[in-house]
Amino acid sequence: MRPALPIAVRAVLLLVLLSSTGSVLYVTYRNTRNARSLAVLSLESTALALSSSAENALRASGKGSAGEIREILSDRVVAYALIAGGDGTILFHTNPRMAGAILPEEGLGRWLHSGAGFGRRVTLGTGLPAYEYNYILHRPDGTPELLRIVLHTAAADRILSDARTMWWTVAGVLALLWAAGIVLERLFARQLRLAVEVERRERLSLIGQMTASLAHEIRNALGGIKGFVQLDEEKKRAPGDHNGPVSPALRGIGRIESLVNDLLIFSREETYESRPVDVAPLVREALETDASRWGGSVELSIPPGIRARADREKMRRVLANGIRNAVESMRDGGVLRITVGEEDRRIAIRIEDEGPGIPEPDRARLFTPFHTTKTDGTGLGLAYSRKVVEGMGGTIELSNRKEGKGAILSIHLPSAGGAGHA
Ligand SMILES: Nc1ncnc2c1ncn2[C@@H]1O[C@H](COP(=O)(O)OP(=O)(O)OP(=O)(O)O)[C@@H](O)[C@H]1O
Ligand SMILES: [Mg+2]
Structure with a gap:
């Protein structure tokens, strides 16, 4: 519509x-x-x-x-x-x-x-x-x-008082009329929003299905090509050399492979196994895989026992991308700050960096698939994160820090009860 x-x-x-x-x-x-x-x-x-x-x-x-x-x-x-x-x-x-x-x-x-x-x-x-x-x-x-x-004048005044009563009645009827009009407008707008949302989801799901089957085909074909090029590389590589004449082709194949894998993950129809997840170990796991070789310092503020209701594996991917984005924005140094807390029965996870932050023109496109400013990025990290965080009943946003330079990724998830709950 x-x-x-x-x-x-x-x-x-x-x-x-x-x-x-x-x-x-x-x-x-x-x-x-x-x-x-x-x-x-x-x-x-x-x-x-x-x-x-x-x-x-x-x-x-x-x-x-x-x-x-x-x-x-x-x-x-x-x-x-x-x-x-x-x-x-x-x-x-x-x-x-x-x-x-x-x-x-x-x-x-x-x-x-x-x-x-x-x-x-x-x-x-x-x-x-x-x-x-x-x-x-x-x-x-x-x-x-x-x-x-x-x-x-009692009789004549009765006519006048009847006329005054008529004003009150009319005011009441008009108030009802306007209230009904406003309710109708709200209902209509809601109905329309729902219809647009359903249409958007259907379109996305169709694009997802197409992308998934395309990515699948590409991956299968790539498997064959990669095997052939690897064999060729081994045959042609001089003994003791790390790189053979077709190494650049192999690197290219590797890049396409990772893009296709990202696409497959992004476009598949998700099902969620939401259960209580301990947030602290999940953050540490993501840090180990995505920030272990980074030169800056990490500050953690995670009270023990904080548990979110989420799909653990998907949440780990979201945190890994958030942490990767943060360290990539800071390059070699700086402070990566991760805080976890509970606010209004929701778990808030914040990943802050001291990088350059988000330029104003990019703000609206951050969560759009394929938006990337990196030479080797696919631009699917945040798009995937929004899809699954919202799928788990949460919210995610990326903004600039209010004090000092850098960005802050805020994720809110339903709480599963923890230290703060009986
Ligand atoms: N912490 C951050 N500081 C500054 N810019 C950021 C930050 N996080 C994300 N961005 C910007 O948002 C873009 C999209 O991020 P997203 O994670 O979706 O993709 P990507 O990191 O470029 O690629 P990948 O698919 O490998 O994650 C990034 O290219 C970057 O420009
Ligand atoms: Mg990323």
């Missing part, structure tokens, strides 16, 4: 999420706005209806009967109502004790002559919210008076 596909799928998923979020938010916003204006409208129309009924009653009965008006304004939704003259004197109040009191408002007379009715939200003395509607009442004789109707 191409990497462009996940980007396209991600973009589509994001677009779907964004557009559905946008439309849900817009619809909710519209609904809330409508609910708000509906609430105000319902208060306003109730107040208006009551005001005109009161005005009609006033006109019908000439001077206006307080009893009739009281009855009209006795609706449960009315908190209180009053009629005041231009000088602010309360002529009528639903609470009869308030009649005769003076309204504190200034400019009431002016407003009664030139103003228009209006509504506003207020808070009652009890702390409850209310809606106050001021209406200009005209007596049969044309005198304007203020009719103030104050309504309880």
